[in-house]
Amino acid sequence: MRSRPSLPLWKPTTKSLSLKLSIVIVNYNVRHFLEQCLRSVERAMEGLDVDVWVVDNDSRDDSMKMVSDKFPWVHRIENKENVGFAVANNQAANQSKGDYILLLNPDTILPEDNLRQALEYMSDHPKCGALGIRMFDGAGIFLPESKRGLPTPWVAFYKIFGLSSIFPKSKKFARYHLGHLSNDENHRVEILAGAYMLMSREAWNKAGGLDETYFMYGEDIDLSYSIEKSGFEVHYMAEPSIIHYKGESTKKGSLNYVFLFYNAMLIFARKHLSKGYARMFSLLIRLAIYLRAGVSVAKRIVQRISLPIIDLLVFTGGMQVIIKYWESNHRFIEGGSYPDYYKWGITPLYGALWIIGLLFLGGYRKPIQLNRILMGLVLGTGLIFGMYALSPDDVRFSRALILLGAAWMAFGVLFLRFGLSLFPSLGLGFWKTGQTRAGFVGKSESFGVIKSILSHSGRRVDLLKSIDENELDQMLEAFDLNEVIFDAEHLSYSRIIELIRKYSSRGYHFQIAYPSEGWIIGSNSIHTQGETVGLKKYALASADSRRSKRTFDLSIVVFLWILTPVAIWMPRLSKLWWNSFAVLIHAKTWVGYAGNGEGLPTLKMGVIPIKQLNNNGLEKEVDEAYASTADINTDARTLVRFIRTGA
Structure with missing residues (x-):
C-alpha cells in the first residue's frame, strides 16, 4: 500500500471565487439538527455562489415544512419512502449544477469561514478530487473517521481485533484511521467520511456518484476509492474544523449498527477486492459480528x-x-x-x-x-x-x-x-448524582428564555448562571459547572466550535441555544419552549439534603478514625482528624459556605470552605449556588481537593 504524503498547512487566499457550489443534505427525522445545520450553512455561504438541496427520506416530523417556512431558498426533494443515503444524495447531486458538490450531514455545524476556505483549497490543488475536514463530536472530541485508510483485509483485521487501539500511532496497525498522520495537519489520505465530502463535479461524474447498492454506511468508502481510481487525489484539511454530532448520537455499540456497517464492508470487498481477498474479508466480517455480539453480552453480564x-x-x-x-x-x-x-x-x-x-x-x-x-x-x-x-x-x-x-x-x-x-x-454511591449545574453564555436578555426552555423540558437543572464570555474560565471553576449553553444568536459558530474544543478535555456537556426560536440542542437532545416553572431554589433547606449531608459528615468521621495511625501524622489529614470530634457532635460540618451565608439556609461552620475565593466578590454567588444544589459529591470533591492541595 502506497504511503500518503503529508501536505503543508494551507493558508487561504483572499482571491474572489467565481465557482458555484451545490450542497446536498439528506434528512430523516432530525428536524432541529437540520435547522441548525442550515443556519450554519446560511452564514457560511455569504458572498459565495451556492445552491442548497435538502432531500427528505419520508420523515414523520415537520422537517420539510420547517425548511419551506424558514429557508425558502433551499431546493427540496421529498421522497415518499426511505430510499437510503446513496439514492437520496444522487437525486440532488445529479440535478444540481455546481462546479463542486458538498455532501453534508444534517447533524453538522459549519464555522462561518469553512466553505470559502474549502473551495479555495480545492482551487489551489487541482489534482484533489475530494476533500474532507477535521470533525469533532458534540463534546469537542476529535472524530477519527475524519481521515481513514483503505479497509483492506489486514487493515480491517487490525481494527476488528483491537490492534489499532493498542498501537494508535502505528503506521501499520492503526492504518484504518491513519493514526500515524497528525490530526492537526493537512494530508493526502484514502478514505473520507460522508458527513462532509467536497468533490469537484468532474471527480463525481467520473466516479459515477454513490453506489446505490449500499443503503447505509460504506458509501463514502466506496466513493472515495472510486475517485482515486479515476485519477484524482483525496485530501484531508485540518481547519476550519466542524462539529458532527454523529460521534454521540449513533449507537455504535448496538448489534444493528454492527450488522449494517460490516455488511457494507462485505459489499465493498465483493466490488473492489479480488475473490480471494473478498472471501478472507467475508470471514473477518463474520468473526467481527460474533465478537462484537459476544463482547456486548459479556459487558452487560460483568x-x-x-x-x-x-x-x-x-x-x-x-x-x-x-x-x-x-x-x-x-x-x-x-x-x-x-x-x-x-x-x-x-x-x-x-x-x-x-x-x-x-x-x-x-x-x-x-x-x-x-x-x-x-x-x-x-x-x-x-x-x-x-x-x-x-x-x-x-x-x-x-x-x-x-x-x-x-x-x-x-x-x-x-x-x-x-x-x-x-x-x-x-451511579453506585449513596448520594444523588447527575446534578446539572449549567452556565449560559449569551445575551443577558435571553437568560430568562433559557430558564423557561429548560424548565419546560422536564430536565432538572439545579443551578443556572448567566456568564460573560470573557469570564468563562473563572465561572466554570467558581460554580463547579458541568454544562455550558451557548447562544447561537449572539456568538458565531466559529467561536462556539472554538470554545467547545477548548474545554472538551474537562468533560463538560455542551448545548447550543436559539432563544428567539425557543429551543436548545445538544448531542441527541432537544429542549423546546414552554411555560416558566422556575428552577429549584435552595435544596439545602430540604430535610433530605440535610440528612444526606449529615450522613456524609459522619461517614468521613468513621473513615478518619479508621485511618488514625496514618491521619494524625499527615498535616492535612491531621487537621481533618482533630476536627472530626466537632463534626461528630454536630458543632461543625466538613464543607461550609465560602462567605457568611447571609440569607441562605443555616449551615454549621465549615472545616473547609466550599471555595477559596480570596474575597474576589463571588462569595455570595458561590454560596447561593451551593445552597441551591446541595450536592454531596461537591463536598466529596472539596475534601479530596483539600487533601491533595490544601486549598
Whole structure:
C-alpha cells in the first residue's frame, strides 16, 4: 500500500471565487439538527455562489415544512419512502449544477469561514478530487473517521481485533484511521467520511456518484476509492474544523449498527477486492459480528455481577482475618483451628446468602439506598441462621462468627458504597448524582428564555448562571459547572466550535441555544419552549439534603478514625482528624459556605470552605449556588481537593 504524503498547512487566499457550489443534505427525522445545520450553512455561504438541496427520506416530523417556512431558498426533494443515503444524495447531486458538490450531514455545524476556505483549497490543488475536514463530536472530541485508510483485509483485521487501539500511532496497525498522520495537519489520505465530502463535479461524474447498492454506511468508502481510481487525489484539511454530532448520537455499540456497517464492508470487498481477498474479508466480517455480539453480552453480564462479586471477595477476605483472631483468642486458645471447608466453603456461602438478601430487597438497585441495604443484610442474616438451625451438627460452627460476619458484611458493604460515592459517574454511591449545574453564555436578555426552555423540558437543572464570555474560565471553576449553553444568536459558530474544543478535555456537556426560536440542542437532545416553572431554589433547606449531608459528615468521621495511625501524622489529614470530634457532635460540618451565608439556609461552620475565593466578590454567588444544589459529591470533591492541595 502506497504511503500518503503529508501536505503543508494551507493558508487561504483572499482571491474572489467565481465557482458555484451545490450542497446536498439528506434528512430523516432530525428536524432541529437540520435547522441548525442550515443556519450554519446560511452564514457560511455569504458572498459565495451556492445552491442548497435538502432531500427528505419520508420523515414523520415537520422537517420539510420547517425548511419551506424558514429557508425558502433551499431546493427540496421529498421522497415518499426511505430510499437510503446513496439514492437520496444522487437525486440532488445529479440535478444540481455546481462546479463542486458538498455532501453534508444534517447533524453538522459549519464555522462561518469553512466553505470559502474549502473551495479555495480545492482551487489551489487541482489534482484533489475530494476533500474532507477535521470533525469533532458534540463534546469537542476529535472524530477519527475524519481521515481513514483503505479497509483492506489486514487493515480491517487490525481494527476488528483491537490492534489499532493498542498501537494508535502505528503506521501499520492503526492504518484504518491513519493514526500515524497528525490530526492537526493537512494530508493526502484514502478514505473520507460522508458527513462532509467536497468533490469537484468532474471527480463525481467520473466516479459515477454513490453506489446505490449500499443503503447505509460504506458509501463514502466506496466513493472515495472510486475517485482515486479515476485519477484524482483525496485530501484531508485540518481547519476550519466542524462539529458532527454523529460521534454521540449513533449507537455504535448496538448489534444493528454492527450488522449494517460490516455488511457494507462485505459489499465493498465483493466490488473492489479480488475473490480471494473478498472471501478472507467475508470471514473477518463474520468473526467481527460474533465478537462484537459476544463482547456486548459479556459487558452487560460483568456490569450486573461485578459489585456483588466485589462484596463477596471483601467479605470472604475479611472473614479469614476474623476467623483467625477468634481461633487464637477464644475458640482454640490451646491450639487447633476450624477446618478449611468452613473457612473457604461455608464462609463464602454465608456471604452469598447476604448478597441474595441484598438482591432480593433491591440493595444493588440504582440509586443505592441505605434502607434497602440494611434490610437486605437483615434478610441475609435470617437466611443464614435458618440454614444453620437446619444443618447437621458437624457443619454448625460458631454463631458468634455469624454475628461477627454480619457486622463485617455491613461495614464492608457500607464502606465500599461510601468509596463509590466519590465517583459519581458510576451511579453506585449513596448520594444523588447527575446534578446539572449549567452556565449560559449569551445575551443577558435571553437568560430568562433559557430558564423557561429548560424548565419546560422536564430536565432538572439545579443551578443556572448567566456568564460573560470573557469570564468563562473563572465561572466554570467558581460554580463547579458541568454544562455550558451557548447562544447561537449572539456568538458565531466559529467561536462556539472554538470554545467547545477548548474545554472538551474537562468533560463538560455542551448545548447550543436559539432563544428567539425557543429551543436548545445538544448531542441527541432537544429542549423546546414552554411555560416558566422556575428552577429549584435552595435544596439545602430540604430535610433530605440535610440528612444526606449529615450522613456524609459522619461517614468521613468513621473513615478518619479508621485511618488514625496514618491521619494524625499527615498535616492535612491531621487537621481533618482533630476536627472530626466537632463534626461528630454536630458543632461543625466538613464543607461550609465560602462567605457568611447571609440569607441562605443555616449551615454549621465549615472545616473547609466550599471555595477559596480570596474575597474576589463571588462569595455570595458561590454560596447561593451551593445552597441551591446541595450536592454531596461537591463536598466529596472539596475534601479530596483539600487533601491533595490544601486549598
